[in-house]
Amino acid sequence: MSPLWMPYDLAASNEVALILAHFMQHSKPICAVGHGVAALLATASHPQQTSWPFKDVCLTAPTLFDQSLDRDFSQCPVLLEDGLRDGGARYTGAAPGAPHVVIDRHLVTGQNELSTLTAVQNLVLICNQLK
Incomplete structure (x- = not known):
């Protein structure tokens, strides 16, 4: 499996789901x-969930x-955009290679690595509001 696809192991983790x-x-x-x-997809099939907690939540990937x-696309275990939409999330995406961050309540998602700084800055702002 390509190292790029390693985070997809999280989608099948019961611990991550909990x-x-x-x-x-x-x-x-x-x-x-x-x-x-x-990782957000892990909660979709967890037995203790009655509905996906990210249904109707705005996010990106x-x-x-x-x-x-x-x-190595042919080895990709999950098509994220499809999986998120199928679960009922409100998915948005930007042009390839462009930073794109979506904030919905307490969830911050970034489309790609170029979105990391903005996503983390917004996470810090959200955490500071909780103090």
Whole structure:
């Protein structure tokens, strides 16, 4: 498996599902950037969830086009844009290679690595508001 696809292991993690469900239930800040957004999919199939906690939440992740640019695309275990939309998230994406950050309540998501700084800065602002 390409190292690029390693974050997709998080999408099948029961532990990640429990943590994220707890964070959503208690409105705790969450930040995910690029392929790390795959972790949000872990809560979709967790047995203790009655509905996906990210349904109707605005977010972003790499677009299908972004993912298709990788030479190992055929090995990609999850098409993020499709998975998020299928779960009921309100997905938006920008042009490939452009920074794009979406903030919805206490969830901050970034489309790609170029979005990291802006995403983390917004996470810090959200955390500071909680003090």
